[in-house]
Amino acid sequence: MHALIVLAHPEEKSFNAQLAADAREALTAMGYTVETADLYRDGFDPLEDARHFSSRADNAFFSAMIEQRHASDTGTLPTDVESAIVKLERADLVVFQFPLWWWSVPAILKGWFDRVFAWGRVYSSGKRYPDRGHFKGKRALVSVTTGAPGLAFGPNGRAGDLDLILWPIHFGLAYVGFSVLPHFASFEVVKGPNTDPDTLRTRLDGYKAGLRAHLGAIETLEPLKFNTTADWDETGRLRPTAPSYSPFIRHVA
């Protein structure tokens, strides 16, 4: 078994980096070979634009989707994108380690999604959703850190329900075929002006042990549920007989 850890944090000694290193150790102990894509250290360019495409479908007008499709068809995807896709293709498990910034991933990881999940090579209208996606059979797992405490991210918390905040990210992973495991969250990891260092250290150590335990359970963790191709009618709406797994895609009267 082989795992890829995608790490998105600017500080190489960050708690996110420590969790990524711990995950690597834990997975290695479980018999995985592991590689890490450290997006900041690798200098990943998050900006999708014309610079990346050597052969163009339309030299006069840059559409990200059209050029991704053309580059996929002609084998001219940018080298860093193709390399990232190959890393995903050889992984059985992909762990995304990042801090929650403005209720989403940091820009460097957002740009990784924008560029690496390329129309054509990675998805198309006939190659998407958990049943037909390119990465079908592989697991993905989000490990996220936050500045605010856990209660703030509960269903009635002032920062919003973390399960729903992560839905767009999880749905994107399911869209390209991943079996998405429940996320692991480390709350309140930023040292505030009144944070006692020992309290913080104990908390962080607890989360490190928690992530190891979470990874140790991946064989038994139930993946999140998403609709599959047959659940949509010809207009792209949920069939009355299909299940609803989230407020994001629900039955309407």
Add this chain to the structure above:
Amino acid sequence: MHALIVLAHPEEKSFNAQLAADAREALTAMGYTVETADLYRDGFDPLEDARHFSSRADNAFFSAMIEQRHASDTGTLPTDVESAIVKLERADLVVFQFPLWWWSVPAILKGWFDRVFAWGRVYSSGKRYPDRGHFKGKRALVSVTTGAPGLAFGPNGRAGDLDLILWPIHFGLAYVGFSVLPHFASFEVVKGPNTDPDTLRTRLDGYKAGLRAHLGAIETLEPLKFNTTADWDETGRLRPTAPSYSPFIRHVA
């Protein structure tokens, strides 16, 4: 009245750029002065990291929040960030124009949020939410384009309910004090292999007229509802007496 249009699309002739130009014209005709922050053309750097901070709270460890706070306190925020904040401060209305990529904003706009909405200068625990946020009294409006058709983004659509997909973005704007107006969406704007050019042109012209009409109605559009400071108890959870406006922050049994 003064408006700022924040545009995030790599192609200068894109439909997004055309909508931004139309919005500028429409707002000018309404008596606004208007400036545009064209993030790609301006070369905005979306990566939050140590390079941007000349004076550091901690030279040995980069925390985005801690360094934003320190730079805010010492007047050493990066020039491009301070300039973006000043543009926001002089605007009565901010329009965000972007394509929906992977159920969120493009990386360049995500990084703009990551860097410009700086802890200290823009928000703090005592300076947030619509009642106490830094940009209180200003309006914000999202104008988003999609590749998939409108039905796919309905409550039972295969792409997910657009109102919920935009919640993390809208909530972030409300968090820094904006009065968030209902979004405007232009669906199915990408030229597919089977798209009839005349059909697409007619559709795009309709959306241009629609955005102008939407902007023409900003004085009467009802802002989205978000909870304010008094709605949270001392643990950061919704008081039983406070209203719930979204599944993201809801009452639990």
